[in-house]
Structures are given as C-alpha cells and as structure tokens.
Amino acid sequence: MSRAPYPPNHQVDFVVVGSGAAGGAVAKELAVAGFEVVVLEQGPYLRPKDFRHDEILVRNLHQLTNDPNRQPQTYRKTESEVAKVQQSAGYGRAVGGGTLHFTANWWRLHEIDFNERSRFGPVPNAALEDWPITYQELEPYYTKSEQDIGVSGLGGSNPFDAPRSKPYPLPPMPVKSSGVLFDRGAKKLGLHPFPAPVAILSQQYKGRPGCVHCGFCMAFGCEVGAKSSTMASLIPMAERTGNCEIRPESYVRKIETDGRGRVTGAIYFDKNKKEVFQKAKAVVVCANGVESPRLLLMSKSNRFPNGLANSSGLVGKYLMYDNGTSVTAMFDEPLNEFKSVLVTRVLHDFYDSDPKRGFYGGGGIDARSNSSPVQFGLRGNDPSSPRWGSAWKKSIAYEYPRTMALFSHITCLPMESNNVTLDPELKDEWGMPALRLTFKNHPDDLKTMEFILERQKEIMEAAGAKKIWPRPVREVNNSVHLMGTCRMGNDPKRSVVNKFNRAHDVPNLFVVDGSSMVSSGRQQPTCTIQALGYWAADHMIQAAKRGEI
Amino acid sequence: MTQNEVSRREWILGSSMGILAVWPQIVAAQEHAHRAAATPGTAFKYFDRQTAAEVEAIAAQIIPTDETPGAREAGVIYFIDHALSTFDKESQEHYKSGLADLQEKREKMFPGSRSISGLRPEQQLELVKAIDGTPFFETVRTHTIIGFLNSPDEGGNRDYIGWKLLGMDPRMVYEPPFGYYDAEAQKEGTR
Numbered sequence: 001m002s003r004a005p006y007p008p009n010h011q012v013d014f015v016v017v018g019s020g021a022a023g024g025a026v027a028k029e030l031a032v033a034g035f036e037v038v039v040l041e042q043g044p045y046l047r048p049k050d051f052r053h054d055e056i057l058v059r060n061l062h063q064l065t066n067d068p069n070r071q072p073q074t075y076r077k078t079e080s081e082v083a084k085v086q087q088s089a090g091y092g093r094a095v096g097g098g099t100l101h102f103t104a105n106w107w108r109l110h111e112i113d114f115n116e117r118s119r120f121g122p123v124p125n126a127a128l129e130d131w132p133i134t135y136q137e138l139e140p141y142y143t144k145s146e147q148d149i150g151v152s153g154l155g156g157s158n159p160f161d162a163p164r165s166k167p168y169p170l171p172p173m174p175v176k177s178s179g180v181l182f183d184r185g186a187k188k189l190g191l192h193p194f195p196a197p198v199a200i201l202s203q204q205y206k207g208r209p210g211c212v213h214c215g216f217c218m219a220f221g222c223e224v225g226a227k228s229s230t231m232a233s234l235i236p237m238a239e240r241t242g243n244c245e246i247r248p249e250s251y252v253r254k255i256e257t258d259g260r261g262r263v264t265g266a267i268y269f270d271k272n273k274k275e276v277f278q279k280a281k282a283v284v285v286c287a288n289g290v291e292s293p294r295l296l297l298m299s300k301s302n303r304f305p306n307g308l309a310n311s312s313g314l315v316g317k318y319l320m321y322d323n324g325t326s327v328t329a330m331f332d333e334p335l336n337e338f339k340s341v342l343v344t345r346v347l348h349d350f351y352d353s354d355p356k357r358g359f360y361g362g363g364g365i366d367a368r369s370n371s372s373p374v375q376f377g378l379r380g381n382d383p384s385s386p387r388w389g390s391a392w393k394k395s396i397a398y399e400y401p402r403t404m405a406l407f408s409h410i411t412c413l414p415m416e417s418n419n420v421t422l423d424p425e426l427k428d429e430w431g432m433p434a435l436r437l438t439f440k441n442h443p444d445d446l447k448t449m450e451f452i453l454e455r456q457k458e459i460m461e462a463a464g465a466k467k468i469w470p471r472p473v474r475e476v477n478n479s480v481h482l483m484g485t486c487r488m489g490n491d492p493k494r495s496v497v498n499k500f501n502r503a504h505d506v507p508n509l510f511v512v513d514g515s516s517m518v519s520s521g522r523q524q525p526t527c528t529i530q531a532l533g534y535w536a537a538d539h540m541i542q543a544a545k546r547g548e549i
Numbered sequence: 550m551t552q553n554e555v556s557r558r559e560w561i562l563g564s565s566m567g568i569l570a571v572w573p574q575i576v577a578a579q580e581h582a583h584r585a586a587a588t589p590g591t592a593f594k595y596f597d598r599q600t601a602a603e604v605e606a607i608a609a610q611i612i613p614t615d616e617t618p619g620a621r622e623a624g625v626i627y628f629i630d631h632a633l634s635t636f637d638k639e640s641q642e643h644y645k646s647g648l649a650d651l652q653e654k655r656e657k658m659f660p661g662s663r664s665i666s667g668l669r670p671e672q673q674l675e676l677v678k679a680i681d682g683t684p685f686f687e688t689v690r691t692h693t694i695i696g697f698l699n700s701p702d703e704g705g706n707r708d709y710i711g712w713k714l715l716g717m718d719p720r721m722v723y724e725p726p727f728g729y730y731d732a733e734a735q736k737e738g739t740r
Contacts, residue, residue, distance in 0.1 A: 052702050053700045054700040056695065056703045057700075057702065061636055174725040174727075175731055175734070176727050177728035177730035177731045179731070181730055213723040213724065213725075214721040215723070216721070331730070333729035333730065335727075336728040337727075337728070338715065338716070338717050339727040339728075340723060373711065373712060374694070374695050374698045377694040377695075378691060388681075389610070390613055392611075392612070393619070393714060397715060400715045400716070401728070
C-alpha cells in the first residue's frame with residue numbers, strides 16, 4: 001500500500017464520489033481498514049475559519065451549497081410538461097456535503113420504516129416497498145456512527161423509538177424555551193415529547209469542543225467544530241490513516257467501464273476545469289439523491305446505453321422530497337430562540353401510519369426557532385405587521401424574541417413519475433447536462449400534511465400561545481432531502497443496488513446515499529444515510545478481503 | 550478588536566475544560582469573530598458621495614434613528630454599496646432609474662429643494678411614504694433591512710446595532726437558561 005496523495009494513474013482501491021454523510025463514513029471505514037481511497041468532492045475544502053454568521057454568504061452566495069448560477073436545474077410537476085429553469089434540489093457542495101450546513105437533527109428510522117409495505121398494504125399510484133434490510137440489521141451501524149461522530153440525546157426517552165444497543169454518547173442539549181413550551185402543550189394533550197437527538201456536541205468529545213450555543217446552525221457551518229459534520233468528525237479520521245486523499249473541487253462527470261462491464265475509475269473536472277481520470281479498482285458513488293443518479297445517467301456507454309447500472313430503468317425514479325408543515329407562535333415572554341441549536345424537543349406520536357385515518361402517512365414534529373434575523377426582519381410574523389419605520393423596529397424587537405415554530409417532517413410516497421433525468425437542452429458551467437427534476441406530491445402526502453398541521457396548532461394552543469400562524473399546506477416543489485432514486489432491493493428488475501449497496505449490474509460499483517432509501521422515513525434522513533454508509537462499507541471491506549470485488 | 554470579541558474569547562477560554570486539546574478550534578472561532586469585525590471600509594466602491602447621501606436618507610426613513618440607533622448608525626449604506634458593487638450588480642440600474650424618478654417626485658412635492666438628503670426629516674418621511682410599495686421602495690427596503698440585520702461581514706450592522714435590537718448578544722456565546730420559560734422550568738426543577 002502506498003501513501004496519499006495518489007497520482008491519478010495510480011490505481012487506488014476505491015474512489016468515493018462525494019464526502020457527505022455517506023461518503024465521509026465510507027471513506028473513513030475503508031481507510032481505517034487499510035484500503036487506498038481517493039474522495040472526489042465537487043466543492044471546496046472549507047475549514048471552521050471559513051464559517052461566518054453571514055446570511056448573504058450562505059444563502060445568496062451559496063458558500064456551502066449548489067449554486068444555481070453555475071449548476072442550473074429545470075423543474076416540472078409531471079412528465080407531460082416542458083421543464084422550466086428553476087432550482088428544485090438543494091444540496092451541500094463542500095467537503096462534508098450536507099452535514100456542514102444541516103440542522104443536525106439525527107433521527108434513526110423506526111422498525112416500521114423498513115417493512116411498511118407489508119404492514120400497511122399497497123397504496124394506489126405509489127411504489128411503496130419494503131426495504132431489503134431490517135432495522136435490526138442496520139442498528140449496529142447507527143450505533144457506530146453515533147459513537148464516531150458524537151451525537152447528543154437521551155436514549156429511551158422516546159417511547160416510540162426502536163430498540164438501541166447503546167445510549168447516546170453525549171447527554172442531550174439543554175432545553176430551550178421552545179422545548180419547554182412544546183413539552184407543556186404536548187403533555188397536556190397526552191403526547192410524548194422527548195429531548196431531540198442532534199449531531200451536535202453537548203460537551204467536549206474526541207478532542208472537539210462542545211457547542212457554544214451561538215444559534216447559527218441551520219444553513220451555516222459550525223465555526224467551533226461542535227456540529228458533527230463529516231468534515232469535523234470522520235474525514236480527519238480518514239486522513240490520519242495516511243491512505244485517504246480528499247480531493248476537493250473535483251467534479252466527476254463520468255464513471256468509466258471496460259469491455260467486461262466493470263468500472264475502471266472516474267473522469268472528473270479539476271478546479272481548472274481540466275479533465276482528469278482517476279484509476280480505481282472500485283467506485284463508490286455517494287453524490288446525493290439527485291447527483292448520484294445524474295452521474296449514472298451521464299455515464300452511459302455502448303455497453304450501458306441507458307446509463308450505468310440502469311438495466312432496471314429505475315435510475316433516477318422514485319424521487320422523494322422533503323414534505324413538512326410549520327406553524328409559528330408568539331408568547332408573552334421572551335424565548336430568545338436565536339440562541340443555541342434549532343431543536344431541543346421532538347415528538348413521534350403521529351409517526352406511524354394509521355389506516356383509520358383513511359390515507360397513508362405519518363410524521364414527527366419538532367419545536368424550534370422560527371427564522372434567522374434577516375428573514376424575520378424582511379417578513380415578520382404577520383403580513384399586517386409594520387414593514388418599516390419606528391413601528392417596524394418596535395415590532396421586530398418585541399416579536400423576534402417571543403416567537404417560535406413547530407416544524408413537521410412527513411412521509412413522501414415514492415412514485416415512478418417523480419424522478420431525476422438529464423435535461424435535454426440546459427447545460428451547466430462545465431457543459432454537462434443540467435438536472436431535470438420532476439415532482440408532484442401524492443395526494444396522501446398532502447392529506448398527511450393537513451392532518452399533522454392540525455396537531456401542531458393544537459399543541460401550540462395547549463401551550464398557551466398568544467397568537468398562532470399556521471403556514472397553509474402547499475404542494476412541495478423543492479427539497480433539500482433527496483431520496484429514493486437508486487433504490488436498494490433484492491430483485492434486479494425492481495431496484496438499482498442490492499441490500500449491500502452494490503449495483504446489480506456492475507460488481508465493482510456501489511451507490512450509497514439518500515438515493516438508496518426505499519421509503520422516505522419521516523424525513524430527517526441524514527442519520528440513516530450515514531448508517532447506510534457504515535453498513536455498505538462493512539460489506540465492501542468483507543467482500544474485498546475475500547477477493548470478491 | 551472590540552470589547553465583544555475579547556469577551557467571547559475569554560468566555561470560551563474560561564469555560565472550556567481540557568483547553569489544549571481544543572485549542573485549534575478556539576483559535577479558529579476567535580479568528581472568525583475577528584473577521585466579522587473587519588467590515589468593508591468607509592470608502593464607497595459604487596456610489597459617489599452625493600448619491601450615497603441620497604440613498605442613506607431613504608434608508609434612514611426605513612429604519613429611523615429614534616430611541617435606538619437606526620440604518621444610519623448601522624452603516625447600512627456601506628452594505629448597499631458593497632452589494633451593488635459585488636453580488637447584486639443587477640440592481641444598479643434599478644437604483645439609477647428609481648432615484649431619478651424619486652428626484653422628480655421630490656421637485657414636484659417640494660419645489661425649490663435640491664436633494665433628498667437636504668430635505669427636513671418630516672419632508673423625507675412624506676417623500677418615502679409617497680413611494681411605499683413601489684418596486685424601487687421594495688428594493689431599498691430589502692437592502693436596508695439586510696444591511697441592518699446581516700452579519701457585519703458584508704458591511705452594515707455596525708457595532709451589531711441590528712442584532713442588539715433583536716436582543717442578541719454579539720459575542721454569540723450563550724449559556725442556559727436561554728429564555729423566560731426554560732429559566733422558569735429550571736427553577737421549578739431545582740425547587
């Protein structure tokens with residue numbers, strides 16, 4: 001074995017495309033097991049010193065995420081429409097991927113998520129299926145991930161949680177006023193709120209400092225390294241092995257194959273837009289739920305005319321989005337929700353589907369801060385609030401500290417008509433076909449959202465809110481949770497990868513990220529995406545040691 | 550380095566156990582806070598001084614100086630200048646035409662006046678009220694509010710005036726209890 005960095009003509013054991021929740025875990029596991037690994041990441045390698053509490057930088061200048069000016073997308077509701085230029089899928093684009101800027105909610109799936117099709121039955125016009133794996137199979141990998149990266153929470157506090165083999169490595173974050181009020185309202189209604197599990201350190205852990213409660217989590221990178229992004233946690237472990245190279249600003253445009261139908265490496269644009277071919281014995285695609293299928297579709301060849309690993313025709317199909325609802329509420333006294341992590345309390349009482357409701361679906365609810373300073377300043381709580389002048393100043397100074405929100409995270413049914421394809425005309429800055437997203441909610445998604453929104457209103461009323469603003473349920477047309485597009489399964493005709501995330505069609509190609517997910521859970525997929533990374537890496541290591549890759 | 554950043558560092562240093570192990574992160578955090586204070590300077594990159602004074606007069610009506618500081622003290626004009634010369638160049642034309650129209654309106658409303666900034670405050674308020682809801686007003690309002698409440702990294706929000714109005718502590722390091730209700734719960738819990 002030679003040491004990193006590796007020249008592109010050196011055939012490394014694994015190329016990993018992407019460095020987010022899954023890619024970071026795969027790279028770390030493979031590197032620690034002694035394999036030579038090159039991680040190709042589209043975005044830059046940012047460090048804590050690059051992170052600032054600057055909303056313009058993260059929202060308008062896309063410091064941490066895909067930039068529509070460089071990588072435009074098109075969107076349409078149904079395949080009969082011509083897609084219009086419109087951003088529909090947001091994702092992390094820096095070393096660490098989405099784990100850099102995410103809220104850090106860290107929910108495991110429940111047992112039901114893996115066998116819901118069998119338990120609930122078929123849903124008309126949807127492709128709800130059981131997963132090829134069970135919660136029990138994935139549980140050790142959830143645990144390994146929590147122990148490695150540092151997750152704060154209170155095991156056993158959620159009566160609906162699946163069994164866990166170990167407690168969380170860190171105690172929960174201190175409760176905020178939003179959590180106390182949520183507790184109060186929910187318990188009055190006989191519900192079961194619990195301390196939010198978050199991938200943020202409540203105390204020092206493995207040489208990283210605990211959270212300083214600055215309040216800039218969602219959309220921002222953590223400047224103290226307390227958020228357990230792969231950049232802060234797993235990637236340093238991978239790099240310390242000496243046999244893992246993180247290569248930022250490396251945008252993969254094609255996975256190459258040979259005459260035997262095996263992958264030989266990846267062609268990428270370097271930071272100067274020069275094409276480079278990195279040789280590898282195997283490729284692991286962890287580029288996220290829209291970029292992974294896009295890359296497979298762009299990797300078509302004579303042998304794979306419909307895209308790589310796409311004999312099923314399902315690459316890009318069953319796209320699932322980030323369904324949810326929200327209410328904001330104002331109270332008499334200051335909550336100061338601008339402090340600390342977003343979420344400190346969650347409830348899962350409405351997680352399971354209930355056939356009695358007459359539709360499929362369920363969700364979780366969390367209590368959180370309502371918005372950032374700039375967003376609140378521009379919109380306020382109420383369209384009738386003063387918009388400028390001294391009255392505006394008084395209004396925001398009074399209302400901002402007294403306002404909180406309840407968010408819900410809700411099932412999204414997989415449908416074949418919701419998908420990722422290559423836009424036939426639009427190209428990105430590198431001349432590659434733009435993402436074309438087609439998505440329209442299943443009617444049951446919307447019914448579930450209406451149902452959960454009512455529960456949110458009840459909880460805020462029971463908590464004694466002075467005023468409540470529910471956000472009306474709307475069809476979803478954009479998402480930062482990107483799932484389902486290379487689903488795992490046992491049948492090569494009905495899935496893209498097998499239960500160990502290996503492509504059915506190509507023995508030395510793996511796909512693991514949100515695209516592997518067969519169903520959406522109740523959103524908050526990052527924890528499961530990372531567990532799948534550990535799961536897949538373990539089986540890659542075993543197979544490689546047996547000479548079976 | 551301002552008083553606030555010193556306090557932030559001291560807070561972190563004073564409260565962390567095993568300080569050496571986490572030193573690089575603390576240095577990074579500190580550097581972060583320091584950079585936030587290194588705001589774009591007092592020289593305009595896009596506006597000339599006269600235009601800057603006109604725009605600032607509008608911004609100062611949108612977020613006036615009253616019992617608390619407003620857009621003028623927060624240096625919102627430096628944010629707008631920075632935006633128009635970097636990430637929001639598309640709005641340059643909008644400012645040109647919007648200001649020209651507004652100057653015409655000013656001459657009609659206040660014959661003999663020479664500039665928006667030269668009007669008396671109550672006249673400025675009347676003029677801005679007259680364009681409330683127009684696309685130009687909305688653009689200036691948006692820029693003014695962002696410049697007041699965004700991080701000082703992009704100009705504006707000087708001395709964290711905007712954040713302080715919302716009750717935020719510019720050190721951005723907090724300890725529980727965070728608000729009234731968790732403080733109340735803590736007291737009940739320890740009773």
